[in-house]
Amino acid sequence: MIWQRRALIVTLRVARLVRMGFRRFLPALRYIGRALQRRWRRSLQFRTVLTTLLLAVTSFAVVGAYLSHQIAHNLFQERLAQAESETRYNVKQVQDTFDGAQVTDQSSVITLVYDTLNAVEGRGSVIQRRYVFEAMPEQTKPRNRWVESRASDQLTVSVIPPELRKAVQESGKDQYWASTVIPVGTEDRPGIAVGNKVTFNGTVYELYLIYDLNTAQQTLDEIQSVLWAGGAVLVLLIGAVAWYVTRNVVSPVSHAAMVSEKLAAGQLQERMVVRGEDEVARLGASFNHMAASLQEQITQLATLSQMQQRFVSDVSHELRTPLTTVRMAAEVLYDARDEFDPINKRSAELLYNQVERFQSLLSDLLEISRFDAGVAVLDAEPEDILQVVAHVIEGAAPVAAEYGSEIVLSAPAGAIIVEMDARRIDRILRNLILNAVEHGEGKPVTVTVAASQTAVGIAVRDQGIGMEPAEAARVFDRFWRADPARARTTGGSGLGLSIAMEDTKLHNGWLQAWGRKGSGANFRLTLPLRQGGDIDKSPVQLEPDDVMFPGEPRNIPREGDNRNMLVLETGAARLAPVPTSKETP
Amino acid sequence: MKARILVVDDDEALAEMIGIVLRNDGFEPVFCADGAQALDVFRSSRPDLVLLDLMLPGVDGIEVCRQIRAESDVPIVMLTAKSDTSDVVRGLESGADDYVPKPFKPAELVARVRARLRPGDQKAPETLRIGDISIDVAGHTVSRGSERISLTPLEFDLLVALARKPWQVFTRELLLEQVWGYRHAADTRLVNVHVQRLRSKIEKDPEAPEVVLTVRGVGYKAGV
Secondary structure: OHHHHHHHHHHHHHHHHHHHHHHHHHHHHHHHHHHHHHHHHHOHHHHHHHHHHHHHHHHHHHHHHHHHHHHHHHHHHHHHHHHHHHHHHHHHHHHHHHHOOOOOOHHHHHHHHHHHHHHHOOOOOOOOOEEEEEEOOOOOOOOOOOOOEEEOOOOOHHHOOHHHHHHHHHOOOOOEEEEEEEEEOOEEEEEEEEEEEEEEOOEEEEEEEEEEOHHHHHHHHHHHHHHHHHHHHHHHHHHHHHHHHHHHHHHHHHHHHHHHHHHHOOOOOOOOOOOOOOHHHHHHHHHHHHHHHHHHHHHHHHHHHHHHHHHHHHHHHHHHHHHHHHHHHHHHHHHOHHHOOHHHHHHHHHHHHHHHHHHHHHHHHHHHHHHHOOOOOOOOEEEEHHHHHHHHHHHHHHHHHHHOOOEEEEOOOOOOEEEEOHHHHHHHHHHHHHHHHHHOOOOOEEEEEEEOOOEEEEEEEEOOOOOOHHHHOOOOOOOOOOOHHHOOOOOOOOOHHHHHHHHHHHOOOEEEEEEEOOOEEEEEEEEEOOOOOOOOOOOOOOOOOOOOOOOOOEEOOOOOOOOOOOOEEOHHHOOOOOOOOOOOO | OOOEEEEEOOOHHHHHHHHHHHHHOOOEEEEEOOHHHHHHHHHHHOOOEEEEEOOOOOOOHHHHHHHHHHHOOOOEEEEEOOOOHHHHHHHHHOOOOEEEEOOOOHHHHHHHHHHHHOOOOOOOOOEEEEOOEEEEOOOOEEEEOOEEEOOOHHHHHHHHHHHHOOOOOEEHHHHHHHHHOOOOOOOOHHHHHHHHHHHHHHOOOOOOOOOEEEEOEOEEEEOO
16 A cells, blocks of 8 residues: 555655664764653653643554544545446447447558557546556467557556556456556656456457555655644644643642652752642742741750850860869979978879869860761861871870870871871870770780771770770769779769770761770771761771680671760670570660 | 069959069059050050050950051960950961960960960071072061061961971971970960961962961971
């Protein structure tokens, strides 16, 4: 059928164009594809409109194709019927003319045949039908066979499909038809060939009349273009309607989303616009109600927190100034104590020592309250942590010498650059190392430093009295002491490790403790090399290799657990299952 | 000659105590309890060093610091009760050379005062260059071409320390020791702030320094 053929040609052409285009514009197409995908995921409206359009296009294509097929079919049938009846008439005319002809000489016969056939083309400037006139093959040559074949301009017998010729040749006097393509000028046009036999002077000829379907094709093309144009307009209209309808529904929702994003970003005064009394308006009203109560509570909290900060800052200042005076006075008295009598001398010493203690307690308290108020800020810069470690060890050396212990550093050569607040790291390490010296009973304290791609670990290990795993879990608690009876003999405010923990949290690091009675303790600090980076595993071990007590509860930090919590587990991981100790937090 | 030290502090007990300690160590203290009068007292007493409390009634310490710095290069040491970064940095940025956090020991205070008063080492006539900056060490002047650049004594010392060893990278700790005279750990923010201030005076573009370079993770060095 005509339209099938045309459709096939068009499809092939489009496919070729698409293939070529793909090669050239592939990157651009990928980009557009990704953008559309993002849009599809993120916009309900886009999705709805696109789905509607796709459905409309599909249904229109199906209906259009059906209509177009029907119309083409009817047009063709009509033209075919006309062609068949015209052929029947014309063949009869030709046969009649041939039958009544006077066969005399060759030239008059040729003229007669040609004139008869030319008359078939119809009168006037428009050729109504064309012909192919061909002697049947395989017949014994009669006497007067002066005419072999003849065809209208541009036509040869090759335009007649072989099947049609075969049908005509093999039948008696029946008429057959077939679709064909005829050259007209420079173009190929669809046509119908209808054939039959005529006899002239004892010779049987095949006569095919060929009808141009161009007019029908043009009509069909026009109808189709109107159909498709109408369809396109209809689809666009449907798209617009879908867009409008979904916009009406979606815009309040996306407005709500936008407002809640702003609220989340801290713009607490943001509210939804409420119009009318429908569902959307109800959503807006209750949303605004929620926002209002949220704003109230947050403002209240912010005020409280601000007051707390002010208070801490004020207390800090108010206490420090008189404390400075007292401290200076105590020191002046202390320096002059040799000139006093024994009672005054001892008093001066007590005053001096206790003012010192009071001061360290106060500064630790203020530090902790600064963390609680959330005003502690990380002043991080990339620096070499090995220098800080070396510096702290150097500073702790005199104290270690006093206790008769030695501090051993095990660290890689070179530098380990860590993004950190060196002041705070210095404070954490000083605390850990001095603690280890104090509790190390004169045995060596080992400081191990190791780094991975993402983190640095520092372990401070002593061989002293050690502690129960349950105690290790509590060492970071404020004012917590392992043994209340000997609480005050070793100095310190009892806040040192709590502050160390806060400093560590500020760096997004881990601070963990391990201990066993009689085997000493190990404290491990793990920091990300870059702030914002994650730690998945500490480069140093928390539980030392040199201690193994099968079956006893042990302190195994769960790698990947960055909540700075101590997790107590049994030796079950390696040995026989033993119930988990009940101190597990 | 006794060095005269102006103590600007509204807490009379503390001021008196500081006075006792300073006198004990051979200094001559002058007192002022009010920020608003600090500048007048400064002008009339012409001290060799100012000890300045950050929190003052009337005009606050940072403003006083700025006023004094506007007309003099005299060393200023702040006394701060707040050791929060922002306050300390604000104080240093307004022109103070050093700070002593409360509560401090008398020896600590005296050490800070002496460090700032230390009469520059006997300087031989010497001219140093970093980049397009030339430094006349004995004459205490810094210039770019014919243009004189005015630096405080502390900024001058910092620049000279860097310029003397242009091949060396100075850690902040080393600079604290050489320029500020700290033997033990001290606040490295002092170095950061003063390097920024120095840069703002001697660099053509302080955002892209050419004279005092930062060595990431280590410290600073002189640009050659």
